[in-house]
Amino acid sequence: MKKMTKRVLGILLAAGMLLSSTACNSPGGSTAGGKEEKFPSKQVTIIMPWSLGGGPDTIARQVASYGEKYLGVPVIVENKTGGAGTIAMTAALQAPDDGYSMVVANGPLFSLTPSFQNVAYKLDDITPLIGMRITEFVVLTNAKSGITTIDQLKEYAASGKTIKYATTGGPGNDSYTMISVLFKLLDIPAEAIPYDGGQDAINALVGGHVDVAIGSPPVYRDYVVSGELNCLGTFIPEGIDVEGIGHIPSFKEQGIDVEFTGMDYFAVRSSVDDSKKAVLTKFIQDVYADPDFQKFMSEMGMEAWGATEDEILTMIKDQTTAMKDYIPLIQ
Template sequence: MKGKKLMAMLMAGSMLLAGLTGCGGSTAKGGGAAASADDYPNGPVTVICPWGVGGGADVIARKISEVAKNYFDQPIIVENHTGASGTIGMMDAMDADADGYTMVVANGPLFSLTPKYIDVSYDLSDFTMLRGMRQVSLMILTNPQKSSIKTFDDLINYGKTHKITYATSSGPGGDQYVVSSAMFKSLGIEAEPVVMGSEAESINAVVSGQVDCGLGTPPAYYSHQEEGTIQAVATFYPEAVKTPYGEVKSIKDWGVDVEFAGMDCLAVRSDVPQEIVDKLNAMLDDVYADSKFTGFMDEMGYPLWDAKGDEVTKFIEDQMDSMDKYVEMLK
């Protein structure tokens, strides 16, 4: 329950910060300074978050900005530029000057999947990845109190005689929709997605019995699992995931060749000078070593993904290959 109270406080604080820093306004610059490492930073640095206030990526970015006050000469300000599946924020980051005064929170599907369905003016080569933030395991959730589906085997057997309804927070073109559709097709199961407006709505649809199963990420559903109204029966993560409620096996254990690991990372435009990239990475080194940050990540249940830039880029490239395969499966 302590984590839930902390999340509530963080969301309230994030909403206040959003009001102070703006929601989609122009990005802050370093006072018109040239993109030189000699006097960098000499003004505030903006982090564009392409998703809303209070989400995992947003609260982590805000915690980084808070802890960075001890290691960085200028304030780091988080702005939420939302819309169009995150691409508005990404394109705003592309439009910002390449002076190191604008970072952006990104994830894999913004490069591996979204451009297949939305016309965007960026690609992976336009960005330098700075550091991973977290990895996210996507879980298949059921409500054992509302249905007979208590295990992944139960779900498969149920699907042999019924059309399965499942809640997802992304529609066609979204990561949850694509990987879940590929999984059900691989299993030869007819399934109908019920697209919800948020992950919380998807989880509530499972809890209320509106759907047979749904998709969610730790720790968003933990309070419901504690109450017995949610059971994580399998994960799209390529290996088993340990949770406070036991180990959750990968669908690969059932021979399903579909996997997905979500992640968030920090990036800048690829034409930002290397000397400035090095200064930003040095700041992140200090933040990621600070117990205030690592303790926050532990408390919130977010696995810290301290991947360096090349590793993040390789992760996205591999995911691009996987998504090509899954999209082809659905044609």
């Protein structure tokens, strides 16, 4: 009888240890004391749809550099380029929904890209956490061309030359769409030359490989300040003011009926636990409030766009409506 009792006690003890071990080691599970596992407890990855050195990539890497300070763990940026951002979005939705993967997204991934290619995602699949930046696209020329205005660009095209213009990606990408629409409205013969990222497009313009390019302040600002590039205008309807450059007029102000206000933002899979979403959002808010980060953004001629989930979703819906007028021009 005593041997039987000892055997039963041994079995119960072993079973208890097994259950305790399982609870400790289960992903996102409880510890042996029944407490929730601290989040985050390991590296967080930001999936980046666009290439190294572009505006979103530069900002995301700066945010990531504050991981240890405000989140307590390393944060890295992983570039997954191609497909007008769809490759990165697909990767983000295939990652575990444990909160350790964020993605940088933009409006056109939902308002534009689905009109040009089949996508394996929908807006409900993600939750925007917080805005990153308003995308202030500017059309530029190489200073050596002598083209400083839209009228001079028309004269250049009237000489019988087909203008080559650099874009980020192809159909389905916002920069491609807007500059292509601009040339359609101006009735200028032009050929799009797609590049993987904004920095690549600007490098092509500086190197004389294309006649025109489109970019945002982080990638073109220094070249304009140094006199290597000229600004022809922006799609932001009220124009923009860039430190070191001054006021860049909109195409609307120049009598061309085209406008576009883009944005980038941080997001996660919608199935991520709300408490983890809150932790990640707070991390980015803390970075945005950091004086050194604000100085960094100011030096790039930008400021962080701390929009909420609702504000971002509303802007995507408005953008979707606006794109219906532009898409037929280039399909």
